[in-house]
Amino acid sequence: MVEQLRPGANAARARFVLFDFDGTLSLIRSGWVDVMVPMMVEILAELKTGESEEELRAVVEDFVARLTGKQTIYQMIELARQVELRGGTPLDPLQYKRAYLARLHDKIRHRIEELRKGHAPPEKYLVPGARQFLEALRERGLTMYLASGTDQEYMREEARLLDIDRYFDGGVYGALDDYKSFSKKILIQRVIASTQCSGEEFLGFGDGYVEIENIKEVGGVAVGVATDEPECRQVNDWKRRRLVGVGADYIVPNFLCRQELLDLLFPR
Numbered sequence: 001m002v003e004q005l006r007p008g009a010n011a012a013r014a015r016f017v018l019f020d021f022d023g024t025l026s027l028i029r030s031g032w033v034d035v036m037v038p039m040m041v042e043i044l045a046e047l048k049t050g051e052s053e054e055e056l057r058a059v060v061e062d063f064v065a066r067l068t069g070k071q072t073i074y075q076m077i078e079l080a081r082q083v084e085l086r087g088g089t090p091l092d093p094l095q096y097k098r099a100y101l102a103r104l105h106d107k108i109r110h111r112i113e114e115l116r117k118g119h120a121p122p123e124k125y126l127v128p129g130a131r132q133f134l135e136a137l138r139e140r141g142l143t144m145y146l147a148s149g150t151d152q153e154y155m156r157e158e159a160r161l162l163d164i165d166r167y168f169d170g171g172v173y174g175a176l177d178d179y180k181s182f183s184k185k186i187l188i189q190r191v192i193a194s195t196q197c198s199g200e201e202f203l204g205f206g207d208g209y210v211e212i213e214n215i216k217e218v219g220g221v222a223v224g225v226a227t228d229e230p231e232c233r234q235v236n237d238w239k240r241r242r243l244v245g246v247g248a249d250y251i252v253p254n255f256l257c258r259q260e261l262l263d264l265l266f267p268r
Contacts, residue, residue: 002252002260003235009249011203011221011265016170016191017137018184018215020069020206021148021155023227025134027125028111028158029150030229035104037061040079043096047086065242069210070183071149071175073097101151115161122162127225127232129255134167136262142203145170145191147184147211152176185214192218203265209242216247221265224248225255 022029040060041053063078076097080090090096114120123131137144144167148155152174159165165172170191176182192199199218206212207225215222224243228236232254240251252261 002250002257002264004250004264005244006249009221010267012267013201014142014203014221014265015197015201016195016203017142017144018188018202018204018206018211019144019146019168020184020208020211020225021146021159021174022150023127023207023229024205024211024225025127025130025146025164026155026158026162027127027230027232028115028162029104029108030125031107032104033064035107036075036100037064039100039103040064040082043079044082044086047083047088049086065238066209069149069206069208071179072100072151073175073179074149076100112158112161122164126162126164127227127254129258131164133255133258133261134164136258138167140266143170144168145187146172147187148174149208149210150174184211185217188214188218207239207243209246212243212248213246222248222250223261223265224251226251226253228253 019025022032037057037060041056044056044060045053059082064075067074067078073093076093079096080093083090111125115122115125134144146159146165146168155174156165156172159172173182173187188202191197199220202215202218202220204211204215204220204222205225206222207227212222212224224240226235226239226243228234235251235253243251250261250264
């Protein structure tokens with residue numbers, strides 16, 4: 001079921017498509033929030049400011065959600081700022097990031113191994129209907145880009161294991177150690193500059209605030225993929241509120257509504 005927030009919004013002029021990765025196409029890292037948030041709450045609780053765990057959780061959940069879609073390091077930079085605000089001496093954000101990735105790896109290791117060894121089909125860790133939707137967009141001759149806030153070396157391997165990297169002839173991009181050198185916004189600007197296209201020739205898909213905002217800033221059409229992970233059978237209200245708030249034109253829970261969404265985006 002497609003929710004139309006701006007009836008009539010369409011991608012008839014689209015030449016380029018930007019997809020977010022985690023939560024939009026891939027479910028390999030599903031549950032990452034349940035790793036990041038508790039770690040951050042633990043770190044802030046150790047400062048013994050008198051704040052309850054519930055109060056700290058609310059603070060952390062707010063900035064984690066606000067920065068979802070940007071490189072992971074930005075969430076760690078904000079964690080360091082929160083430590084400093086409470087009178088603590090923060091670690092380098094990169095140290096926080098490494099600690100988080102170690103915990104996340106423990107959670108998702110078996111998923112990666114299943115895929116590497118061929119013990120699970122890629123579809124097990126894809127948002128329902130994703131492959132068929134990517135096939136349909138490729139058939140339309142659109143140039144597709146895959147961009148993620150996850151470190152590039154990891155997300156490229158995960159895209160390969162899911163057998164979806166082959167759809168993205170524009171490239172597969174992830175976070176770099178020099179985090180200021182790449183972002184989804186920078187990628188969009190590079191494409192516009194190199195092809196001399198207009199922003200309204202962009203179509204974007206994402207489950208986070210950032211990619212939807214970036215697409216709308218240049219005048220493109222944005223589809224909010226409000227996946228309720230890991231089943232992704234219904235809209236996640238928490239995601240939906242944020243995607244609506246930043247200007248998404250459509251909301252979907254997955255890509256099983258492929259034909260309905262295609263008919264709306266590309267009216268005959």
